[in-house]
Amino acid sequence: MANRPERETSRANKPQLSLHVPEPEYRPGSEEVDFSGIEIPEAGAQPRPDEACDPSETVGLCTDLIRVLGDDNKAHGPWDPKLDPDTLREMLHHFSLVRAFDERMFRGQRQGKTSFYMKCTGEEATSISTAMALQPDDMVFPSYRQQGVLIARGYPLIEMINQIYSNSGDKLKGRQLPIMYSSREHSFFSISGNLATQVPQAVGWAMASAIKNDSRIATSWVGEGSTAEGDFHAACTFASVYNAPVIINLINNQWAISSFSGFAGGERATFASRAIGYGLAGLRVDGNDPLACYAAERWAANRARTNSGPTLIEFFTYRAEGHSTSDDPSGYRSANEREAWPLGDPVARLKNHLIELGEWDEDRQAEMDRNAAEKVKKDTKEAEKNGILGHGMHQPFHTMFEDVFDEEPWHLREQNEESQREREKKYPDGVPH
Ligand SMILES: Cc1ncc(C[n+]2csc(CCOP(=O)(O)OP(=O)(O)O)c2C)c(N)n1
Ligand SMILES: [Mg+2]
Numbered sequence: 001m002a003n004r005p006e007r008e009t010s011r012a013n014k015p016q017l018s019l020h021v022p023e024p025e026y027r028p029g030s031e032e033v034d035f036s037g038i039e040i041p042e043a044g045a046q047p048r049p050d051e052a053c054d055p056s057e058t059v060g061l062c063t064d065l066i067r068v069l070g071d072d073n074k075a076h077g078p079w080d081p082k083l084d085p086d087t088l089r090e091m092l093h094h095f096s097l098v099r100a101f102d103e104r105m106f107r108g109q110r111q112g113k114t115s116f117y118m119k120c121t122g123e124e125a126t127s128i129s130t131a132m133a134l135q136p137d138d139m140v141f142p143s144y145r146q147q148g149v150l151i152a153r154g155y156p157l158i159e160m161i162n163q164i165y166s167n168s169g170d171k172l173k174g175r176q177l178p179i180m181y182s183s184r185e186h187s188f189f190s191i192s193g194n195l196a197t198q199v200p201q202a203v204g205w206a207m208a209s210a211i212k213n214d215s216r217i218a219t220s221w222v223g224e225g226s227t228a229e230g231d232f233h234a235a236c237t238f239a240s241v242y243n244a245p246v247i248i249n250l251i252n253n254q255w256a257i258s259s260f261s262g263f264a265g266g267e268r269a270t271f272a273s274r275a276i277g278y279g280l281a282g283l284r285v286d287g288n289d290p291l292a293c294y295a296a297e298r299w300a301a302n303r304a305r306t307n308s309g310p311t312l313i314e315f316f317t318y319r320a321e322g323h324s325t326s327d328d329p330s331g332y333r334s335a336n337e338r339e340a341w342p343l344g345d346p347v348a349r350l351k352n353h354l355i356e357l358g359e360w361d362e363d364r365q366a367e368m369d370r371n372a373a374e375k376v377k378k379d380t381k382e383a384e385k386n387g388i389l390g391h392g393m394h395q396p397f398h399t400m401f402e403d404v405f406d407e408e409p410w411h412l413r414e415q416n417e418e419s420q421r422e423r424e425k426k427y428p429d430g431v432p433h
Contacts, residue, residue, distance in 0.1 A: 022262030026334035043070035044077025052308040068291035073356035100372040122320030125346035133297035141202035167387035196229035206246035225256020245304040253319035272314035287317030
Protein backbone atom coordinates (compact mmCIF):
# COMPACT_ATOMS: atom_id res chain seq x y z
CA MET A 1 0.00 0.00 0.00
CA ALA A 2 2.73 2.37 0.96
CA ASN A 3 4.34 2.23 -2.48
CA ARG A 4 1.20 2.87 -4.45
CA PRO A 5 1.29 6.34 -6.08
CA GLU A 6 -1.41 8.72 -5.09
CA ARG A 7 -4.44 8.52 -7.34
CA GLU A 8 -4.65 11.39 -9.77
CA THR A 9 -7.69 13.54 -9.23
CA SER A 10 -7.05 16.08 -11.95
CA ARG A 11 -5.23 15.91 -15.29
CA ALA A 12 -5.59 19.59 -15.96
CA ASN A 13 -1.87 20.31 -15.90
CA LYS A 14 -0.78 17.38 -18.03
CA PRO A 15 0.21 17.88 -21.65
CA GLN A 16 -2.54 16.77 -23.98
CA LEU A 17 -1.78 13.73 -26.06
CA SER A 18 -2.20 13.94 -29.79
CA LEU A 19 -2.16 11.40 -32.54
CA HIS A 20 0.06 11.70 -35.59
CA VAL A 21 -1.76 10.90 -38.78
CA PRO A 22 0.63 10.84 -41.72
CA GLU A 23 -0.20 13.04 -44.65
CA PRO A 24 1.57 12.94 -48.03
CA GLU A 25 3.32 16.09 -49.06
CA TYR A 26 1.46 16.57 -52.32
CA ARG A 27 -2.19 16.17 -53.18
CA PRO A 28 -4.14 16.75 -56.42
CA GLY A 29 -3.73 20.34 -57.49
CA SER A 30 -0.25 20.74 -56.00
CA GLU A 31 1.47 22.48 -58.87
CA GLU A 32 4.95 22.57 -57.41
CA VAL A 33 6.16 19.09 -56.58
CA ASP A 34 9.59 19.31 -55.03
CA PHE A 35 11.46 16.10 -54.30
CA SER A 36 14.74 17.83 -53.55
CA GLY A 37 14.45 16.65 -49.95
CA ILE A 38 15.13 13.08 -51.09
CA GLU A 39 18.79 12.40 -50.65
CA ILE A 40 20.33 11.01 -53.80
CA PRO A 41 23.97 10.08 -53.38
CA GLU A 42 26.52 9.90 -56.16
CA ALA A 43 26.40 6.77 -58.29
CA GLY A 44 29.27 4.49 -57.39
CA ALA A 45 29.87 6.03 -53.96
CA GLN A 46 28.42 3.13 -51.94
CA PRO A 47 30.70 0.45 -50.51
CA ARG A 48 30.13 -3.15 -51.52
CA PRO A 49 30.84 -5.46 -48.57
CA ASP A 50 31.75 -9.08 -49.04
CA GLU A 51 28.71 -11.23 -49.83
CA ALA A 52 29.44 -13.38 -46.78
CA CYS A 53 29.72 -10.39 -44.42
CA ASP A 54 28.07 -10.09 -41.04
CA PRO A 55 24.68 -8.32 -41.33
CA SER A 56 26.06 -5.50 -39.18
CA GLU A 57 28.34 -4.50 -42.08
CA THR A 58 25.28 -3.59 -44.13
CA VAL A 59 23.80 -1.20 -41.58
CA GLY A 60 25.07 1.86 -43.46
CA LEU A 61 23.61 0.53 -46.70
CA CYS A 62 20.14 0.44 -45.15
CA THR A 63 19.96 4.25 -45.23
CA ASP A 64 22.22 4.85 -48.21
CA LEU A 65 21.11 4.28 -51.80
CA ILE A 66 23.07 1.88 -53.98
CA ARG A 67 23.49 3.44 -57.40
CA VAL A 68 25.57 2.44 -60.41
CA LEU A 69 24.31 4.51 -63.36
CA GLY A 70 25.27 8.13 -63.06
CA ASP A 71 23.80 11.20 -64.74
CA ASP A 72 26.54 10.73 -67.34
CA ASN A 73 24.89 7.38 -68.29
CA LYS A 74 28.05 5.54 -67.29
CA ALA A 75 28.40 2.72 -64.77
CA HIS A 76 30.30 3.60 -61.60
CA GLY A 77 31.77 2.02 -58.52
CA PRO A 78 32.06 -1.35 -56.86
CA TRP A 79 28.44 -2.35 -57.52
CA ASP A 80 28.88 -2.19 -61.30
CA PRO A 81 27.88 -5.74 -62.34
CA LYS A 82 29.95 -5.36 -65.53
CA LEU A 83 27.34 -6.95 -67.77
CA ASP A 84 28.26 -7.44 -71.41
CA PRO A 85 26.33 -5.47 -74.08
CA ASP A 86 24.35 -8.53 -75.20
CA THR A 87 23.01 -9.04 -71.69
CA LEU A 88 22.17 -5.34 -71.42
CA ARG A 89 20.32 -5.50 -74.74
CA GLU A 90 18.46 -8.58 -73.55
CA MET A 91 17.40 -6.65 -70.45
CA LEU A 92 16.28 -3.74 -72.61
CA HIS A 93 14.31 -6.13 -74.78
CA HIS A 94 12.45 -7.47 -71.73
CA PHE A 95 11.76 -3.87 -70.68
CA SER A 96 10.37 -3.05 -74.08
CA LEU A 97 8.20 -6.17 -74.11
CA VAL A 98 6.74 -5.63 -70.64
CA ARG A 99 5.88 -2.03 -71.49
CA ALA A 100 4.16 -3.04 -74.72
CA PHE A 101 2.36 -5.81 -72.84
CA ASP A 102 1.17 -3.44 -70.11
CA GLU A 103 -0.11 -0.96 -72.67
CA ARG A 104 -2.07 -3.53 -74.61
CA MET A 105 -3.55 -5.31 -71.58
CA PHE A 106 -4.57 -1.99 -70.06
CA ARG A 107 -6.40 -1.13 -73.27
CA GLY A 108 -7.89 -4.63 -73.35
CA GLN A 109 -9.46 -3.98 -69.97
CA ARG A 110 -10.88 -0.67 -71.19
CA GLN A 111 -12.33 -2.54 -74.18
CA GLY A 112 -14.03 -5.01 -71.86
CA LYS A 113 -11.87 -8.02 -72.78
CA THR A 114 -10.90 -8.57 -69.16
CA SER A 115 -12.05 -7.25 -65.82
CA PHE A 116 -8.73 -6.19 -64.35
CA TYR A 117 -5.12 -5.35 -65.10
CA MET A 118 -2.12 -3.88 -63.25
CA LYS A 119 0.80 -2.11 -64.87
CA CYS A 120 4.34 -2.00 -63.52
CA THR A 121 5.40 1.21 -65.31
CA GLY A 122 8.49 2.73 -63.75
CA GLU A 123 9.24 -0.41 -61.74
CA GLU A 124 10.40 -2.66 -64.59
CA ALA A 125 13.96 -2.94 -63.28
CA THR A 126 12.83 -4.22 -59.89
CA SER A 127 11.44 -7.37 -61.49
CA ILE A 128 13.31 -7.85 -64.78
CA SER A 129 16.83 -6.90 -63.71
CA THR A 130 16.47 -8.81 -60.44
CA ALA A 131 15.07 -11.92 -62.14
CA MET A 132 18.02 -11.89 -64.52
CA ALA A 133 20.37 -11.98 -61.55
CA LEU A 134 18.82 -15.25 -60.32
CA GLN A 135 19.11 -18.79 -61.60
CA PRO A 136 16.08 -19.72 -63.72
CA ASP A 137 15.07 -22.44 -61.26
CA ASP A 138 15.35 -20.34 -58.11
CA MET A 139 11.86 -20.27 -56.68
CA VAL A 140 10.09 -16.92 -56.84
CA PHE A 141 7.14 -15.83 -54.71
CA PRO A 142 5.99 -12.64 -56.40
CA SER A 143 3.31 -10.11 -55.74
CA TYR A 144 0.98 -8.90 -58.49
CA ARG A 145 3.30 -6.34 -60.12
CA GLN A 146 6.09 -8.72 -61.16
CA GLN A 147 4.97 -9.66 -64.67
CA GLY A 148 8.55 -8.72 -65.58
CA VAL A 149 9.81 -11.84 -63.80
CA LEU A 150 7.73 -14.10 -66.02
CA ILE A 151 8.76 -12.20 -69.13
CA ALA A 152 12.44 -12.38 -68.15
CA ARG A 153 12.02 -16.13 -67.62
CA GLY A 154 10.62 -16.56 -71.11
CA TYR A 155 7.09 -17.46 -70.10
CA PRO A 156 4.91 -17.36 -73.24
CA LEU A 157 2.95 -14.11 -73.49
CA ILE A 158 0.04 -16.03 -74.89
CA GLU A 159 -0.26 -18.00 -71.64
CA MET A 160 -0.32 -14.75 -69.70
CA ILE A 161 -3.04 -13.36 -71.93
CA ASN A 162 -5.11 -16.55 -71.69
CA GLN A 163 -4.99 -16.15 -67.92
CA ILE A 164 -5.90 -12.46 -68.11
CA TYR A 165 -8.89 -13.31 -70.31
CA SER A 166 -9.85 -16.32 -68.15
CA ASN A 167 -10.53 -18.11 -71.45
CA SER A 168 -10.51 -21.75 -72.51
CA GLY A 169 -6.71 -21.66 -72.82
CA ASP A 170 -6.27 -20.43 -69.25
CA LYS A 171 -4.22 -23.08 -67.46
CA LEU A 172 -5.66 -21.86 -64.17
CA LYS A 173 -9.18 -22.51 -65.50
CA GLY A 174 -10.51 -19.08 -64.68
CA ARG A 175 -10.12 -19.56 -60.95
CA GLN A 176 -7.69 -16.75 -60.33
CA LEU A 177 -8.16 -13.02 -60.65
CA PRO A 178 -6.65 -11.81 -63.95
CA ILE A 179 -2.84 -11.32 -63.64
CA MET A 180 -2.52 -13.77 -60.73
CA TYR A 181 -0.37 -16.16 -62.71
CA SER A 182 1.19 -19.42 -61.61
CA SER A 183 3.79 -21.58 -63.32
CA ARG A 184 5.49 -24.56 -61.77
CA GLU A 185 7.70 -24.98 -64.85
CA HIS A 186 9.02 -21.45 -64.42
CA SER A 187 9.44 -21.82 -60.63
CA PHE A 188 6.87 -19.05 -60.23
CA PHE A 189 4.59 -19.55 -57.25
CA SER A 190 0.86 -18.73 -57.60
CA ILE A 191 0.18 -15.09 -56.88
CA SER A 192 -2.18 -14.46 -54.02
CA GLY A 193 -4.34 -11.39 -53.58
CA ASN A 194 -3.89 -11.59 -49.81
CA LEU A 195 -1.05 -9.18 -49.36
CA ALA A 196 2.26 -10.33 -47.90
CA THR A 197 1.35 -14.01 -47.60
CA GLN A 198 4.01 -14.76 -50.20
CA VAL A 199 6.82 -13.63 -47.88
CA PRO A 200 6.51 -16.32 -45.18
CA GLN A 201 5.83 -18.80 -47.96
CA ALA A 202 9.14 -17.90 -49.60
CA VAL A 203 10.96 -18.18 -46.29
CA GLY A 204 9.32 -21.54 -45.59
CA TRP A 205 10.23 -22.78 -49.06
CA ALA A 206 13.81 -21.62 -48.57
CA MET A 207 13.97 -23.41 -45.20
CA ALA A 208 12.70 -26.59 -46.85
CA SER A 209 15.29 -26.24 -49.59
CA ALA A 210 17.99 -26.01 -46.93
CA ILE A 211 16.57 -28.96 -44.98
CA LYS A 212 16.69 -31.04 -48.16
CA ASN A 213 20.26 -29.86 -48.89
CA ASP A 214 19.04 -28.57 -52.24
CA SER A 215 20.90 -25.73 -53.98
CA ARG A 216 17.96 -23.55 -54.99
CA ILE A 217 17.17 -20.37 -53.13
CA ALA A 218 13.85 -18.51 -52.80
CA THR A 219 12.96 -14.89 -53.41
CA SER A 220 9.89 -12.89 -52.66
CA TRP A 221 8.61 -9.48 -53.76
CA VAL A 222 6.45 -7.39 -51.46
CA GLY A 223 5.13 -3.83 -51.72
CA GLU A 224 6.11 -1.28 -49.07
CA GLY A 225 2.46 -0.89 -48.05
CA SER A 226 2.16 -4.64 -47.53
CA THR A 227 5.06 -4.66 -45.08
CA ALA A 228 2.59 -3.29 -42.52
CA GLU A 229 1.09 -6.80 -42.48
CA GLY A 230 2.17 -9.13 -39.69
CA ASP A 231 3.16 -11.78 -42.23
CA PHE A 232 6.10 -9.69 -43.35
CA HIS A 233 7.48 -9.47 -39.81
CA ALA A 234 6.97 -13.14 -39.03
CA ALA A 235 8.79 -13.93 -42.26
CA CYS A 236 11.75 -11.73 -41.29
CA THR A 237 11.98 -13.47 -37.92
CA PHE A 238 11.97 -16.96 -39.44
CA ALA A 239 14.45 -15.95 -42.14
CA SER A 240 16.85 -14.63 -39.56
CA VAL A 241 16.44 -17.37 -36.94
CA TYR A 242 17.05 -20.21 -39.42
CA ASN A 243 19.43 -18.35 -41.74
CA ALA A 244 17.09 -19.22 -44.58
CA PRO A 245 18.47 -18.99 -48.13
CA VAL A 246 16.03 -16.27 -49.15
CA ILE A 247 15.90 -12.75 -50.56
CA ILE A 248 13.05 -10.46 -49.62
CA ASN A 249 12.63 -7.79 -52.29
CA LEU A 250 10.70 -4.88 -50.86
CA ILE A 251 9.37 -2.60 -53.59
CA ASN A 252 8.95 0.87 -52.19
CA ASN A 253 7.05 2.60 -54.98
CA GLN A 254 5.78 5.26 -52.52
CA TRP A 255 2.11 4.28 -52.84
CA ALA A 256 -0.24 1.52 -51.67
CA ILE A 257 -3.30 2.26 -53.78
CA SER A 258 -4.19 5.69 -52.31
CA SER A 259 -2.14 5.40 -49.09
CA PHE A 260 1.33 6.86 -49.23
CA SER A 261 4.37 5.07 -47.78
CA GLY A 262 4.07 7.00 -44.51
CA PHE A 263 1.18 4.76 -43.51
CA ALA A 264 3.45 1.74 -43.60
CA GLY A 265 6.05 3.47 -41.46
CA GLY A 266 8.13 5.12 -44.15
CA GLU A 267 8.26 8.51 -42.44
CA ARG A 268 10.40 7.43 -39.50
CA ALA A 269 12.91 5.05 -41.00
CA THR A 270 13.81 3.59 -44.35
CA PHE A 271 12.17 0.29 -45.17
CA ALA A 272 15.58 -1.32 -45.63
CA SER A 273 16.43 -0.51 -42.04
CA ARG A 274 13.77 -2.98 -40.89
CA ALA A 275 16.53 -5.51 -41.64
CA ILE A 276 18.69 -4.24 -38.79
CA GLY A 277 16.29 -5.19 -36.03
CA TYR A 278 15.89 -8.69 -37.39
CA GLY A 279 19.58 -9.29 -37.94
CA LEU A 280 19.16 -9.57 -41.68
CA ALA A 281 21.55 -8.11 -44.21
CA GLY A 282 19.89 -5.03 -45.65
CA LEU A 283 20.42 -3.04 -48.83
CA ARG A 284 18.67 0.08 -50.09
CA VAL A 285 18.82 0.38 -53.85
CA ASP A 286 17.91 2.90 -56.54
CA GLY A 287 15.03 0.89 -58.03
CA ASN A 288 15.14 2.85 -61.28
CA ASP A 289 18.77 1.90 -61.89
CA PRO A 290 18.73 -1.44 -63.72
CA LEU A 291 22.40 -2.13 -63.05
CA ALA A 292 22.08 -1.45 -59.32
CA CYS A 293 18.98 -3.69 -59.16
CA TYR A 294 20.84 -6.51 -60.89
CA ALA A 295 23.95 -6.12 -58.76
CA ALA A 296 22.09 -6.03 -55.44
CA GLU A 297 20.01 -9.08 -56.29
CA ARG A 298 23.09 -10.99 -57.42
CA TRP A 299 24.91 -10.04 -54.20
CA ALA A 300 22.01 -11.34 -52.12
CA ALA A 301 21.64 -14.47 -54.27
CA ASN A 302 25.32 -15.35 -53.89
CA ARG A 303 24.99 -14.74 -50.17
CA ALA A 304 21.94 -17.00 -49.86
CA ARG A 305 23.45 -19.69 -52.07
CA THR A 306 26.54 -20.00 -49.89
CA ASN A 307 24.57 -20.23 -46.61
CA SER A 308 25.83 -16.77 -45.70
CA GLY A 309 22.37 -15.51 -44.84
CA PRO A 310 19.13 -13.91 -45.97
CA THR A 311 18.85 -10.34 -47.29
CA LEU A 312 16.15 -7.70 -47.26
CA ILE A 313 16.46 -5.31 -50.20
CA GLU A 314 14.47 -2.11 -50.46
CA PHE A 315 14.09 -0.93 -54.03
CA PHE A 316 13.36 2.77 -53.90
CA THR A 317 11.17 3.58 -56.87
CA TYR A 318 7.94 5.24 -57.96
CA ARG A 319 4.63 3.83 -59.18
CA ALA A 320 4.29 5.90 -62.33
CA GLU A 321 0.74 4.80 -63.15
CA GLY A 322 -2.44 4.03 -61.26
CA HIS A 323 -2.54 1.12 -58.85
CA SER A 324 -4.70 -0.93 -61.23
CA THR A 325 -7.36 -0.46 -63.88
CA SER A 326 -9.80 0.09 -60.99
CA ASP A 327 -7.88 3.10 -59.74
CA ASP A 328 -7.66 6.79 -60.60
CA PRO A 329 -4.63 8.35 -58.91
CA SER A 330 -5.65 11.88 -59.89
CA GLY A 331 -8.05 11.67 -56.95
CA TYR A 332 -5.33 11.45 -54.32
CA ARG A 333 -1.90 12.49 -55.58
CA SER A 334 -0.47 15.30 -57.59
CA ALA A 335 -0.28 14.63 -61.32
CA ASN A 336 3.14 16.29 -61.29
CA GLU A 337 4.81 13.69 -59.08
CA ARG A 338 5.71 11.34 -61.90
CA GLU A 339 7.63 13.95 -63.85
CA ALA A 340 9.30 15.29 -60.73
CA TRP A 341 10.50 11.87 -59.55
CA PRO A 342 14.23 12.39 -59.24
CA LEU A 343 15.45 8.91 -60.19
CA GLY A 344 14.22 9.00 -63.76
CA ASP A 345 12.82 6.18 -65.83
CA PRO A 346 14.57 2.78 -65.73
CA VAL A 347 13.98 2.03 -69.41
CA ALA A 348 15.40 5.37 -70.54
CA ARG A 349 18.36 4.99 -68.20
CA LEU A 350 19.33 1.59 -69.58
CA LYS A 351 18.82 2.73 -73.16
CA ASN A 352 20.98 5.81 -72.59
CA HIS A 353 23.67 3.68 -70.98
CA LEU A 354 23.83 1.41 -74.01
CA ILE A 355 23.97 4.43 -76.31
CA GLU A 356 26.76 5.88 -74.18
CA LEU A 357 28.66 2.59 -74.57
CA GLY A 358 28.29 2.89 -78.34
CA GLU A 359 26.21 -0.30 -78.35
CA TRP A 360 22.79 1.13 -79.23
CA ASP A 361 20.97 3.98 -80.95
CA GLU A 362 17.53 5.56 -81.13
CA ASP A 363 16.66 3.85 -84.43
CA ARG A 364 17.35 0.42 -83.01
CA GLN A 365 15.32 1.32 -79.95
CA ALA A 366 12.36 2.39 -82.09
CA GLU A 367 12.61 -0.89 -84.01
CA MET A 368 12.77 -2.91 -80.79
CA ASP A 369 9.69 -1.13 -79.45
CA ARG A 370 7.84 -1.67 -82.73
CA ASN A 371 8.66 -5.37 -82.73
CA ALA A 372 7.58 -5.70 -79.10
CA ALA A 373 4.24 -4.04 -79.85
CA GLU A 374 3.79 -6.31 -82.89
CA LYS A 375 4.59 -9.43 -80.90
CA VAL A 376 2.11 -8.50 -78.17
CA LYS A 377 -0.55 -7.68 -80.75
CA LYS A 378 -0.05 -11.01 -82.52
CA ASP A 379 -0.18 -13.02 -79.29
CA THR A 380 -3.24 -11.09 -78.14
CA LYS A 381 -5.08 -11.94 -81.33
CA GLU A 382 -4.06 -15.57 -80.95
CA ALA A 383 -5.25 -15.67 -77.33
CA GLU A 384 -8.53 -14.04 -78.28
CA LYS A 385 -9.34 -17.14 -80.32
CA ASN A 386 -9.67 -18.88 -76.93
CA GLY A 387 -12.24 -16.32 -75.84
CA ILE A 388 -12.48 -13.11 -73.86
CA LEU A 389 -14.31 -12.09 -70.73
CA GLY A 390 -18.08 -12.23 -70.87
CA HIS A 391 -18.30 -14.18 -74.13
CA GLY A 392 -19.59 -17.44 -72.74
CA MET A 393 -18.29 -19.62 -69.99
CA HIS A 394 -14.84 -20.79 -70.98
CA GLN A 395 -14.31 -23.53 -68.44
CA PRO A 396 -16.74 -26.34 -67.57
CA PHE A 397 -18.55 -25.37 -64.42
CA HIS A 398 -17.69 -28.47 -62.43
CA THR A 399 -13.95 -27.78 -62.74
CA MET A 400 -14.44 -25.13 -60.07
CA PHE A 401 -14.27 -27.90 -57.49
CA GLU A 402 -11.29 -29.76 -58.89
CA ASP A 403 -7.54 -29.73 -58.36
CA VAL A 404 -7.42 -28.36 -54.84
CA PHE A 405 -7.17 -31.80 -53.26
CA ASP A 406 -5.62 -34.88 -54.75
CA GLU A 407 -8.92 -36.67 -54.17
CA GLU A 408 -12.11 -34.65 -53.96
CA PRO A 409 -13.30 -34.80 -50.33
CA TRP A 410 -16.95 -35.62 -49.55
CA HIS A 411 -17.99 -32.06 -48.71
CA LEU A 412 -16.74 -30.70 -52.04
CA ARG A 413 -18.36 -33.58 -53.87
CA GLU A 414 -21.64 -32.68 -52.16
CA GLN A 415 -21.29 -29.02 -53.09
CA ASN A 416 -20.41 -29.93 -56.64
CA GLU A 417 -23.50 -32.15 -56.98
CA GLU A 418 -25.71 -29.53 -55.38
CA SER A 419 -24.45 -26.84 -57.73
CA GLN A 420 -25.25 -29.08 -60.70
CA ARG A 421 -28.79 -29.64 -59.38
CA GLU A 422 -29.25 -25.87 -58.92
CA ARG A 423 -28.07 -25.23 -62.45
CA GLU A 424 -30.43 -27.82 -63.89
CA LYS A 425 -33.26 -26.01 -62.13
CA LYS A 426 -32.04 -22.64 -63.42
CA TYR A 427 -31.59 -23.81 -67.00
CA PRO A 428 -34.47 -26.25 -67.63
CA ASP A 429 -33.79 -26.13 -71.38
CA GLY A 430 -30.22 -27.33 -71.02
CA VAL A 431 -27.34 -26.42 -68.78
CA PRO A 432 -24.46 -24.60 -70.46
CA HIS A 433 -21.45 -26.98 -70.08
C1 LIG B 1 -4.40 -8.47 -46.59
C2 LIG B 1 -4.87 -7.46 -47.61
N1 LIG B 1 -5.19 -6.21 -47.22
C3 LIG B 1 -5.60 -5.31 -48.13
C4 LIG B 1 -5.73 -5.65 -49.45
C5 LIG B 1 -6.21 -4.60 -50.48
N2 LIG B 1 -5.05 -4.11 -51.25
C6 LIG B 1 -4.74 -4.66 -52.44
S1 LIG B 1 -3.36 -3.98 -53.10
C7 LIG B 1 -3.19 -2.91 -51.80
C8 LIG B 1 -2.04 -1.94 -51.77
C9 LIG B 1 -0.71 -2.59 -51.57
O1 LIG B 1 0.32 -1.65 -51.74
P1 LIG B 1 1.84 -2.06 -51.79
O2 LIG B 1 2.09 -3.19 -50.86
O3 LIG B 1 2.64 -0.85 -51.58
O4 LIG B 1 2.04 -2.64 -53.26
P2 LIG B 1 1.93 -1.86 -54.65
O5 LIG B 1 0.49 -1.94 -55.09
O6 LIG B 1 2.39 -0.49 -54.45
O7 LIG B 1 2.78 -2.62 -55.62
C10 LIG B 1 -4.20 -3.09 -50.87
C11 LIG B 1 -4.36 -2.32 -49.63
C12 LIG B 1 -5.38 -6.98 -49.82
N3 LIG B 1 -5.43 -7.39 -51.09
N4 LIG B 1 -4.95 -7.87 -48.89
MG1 LIG C 1 3.58 0.34 -52.97
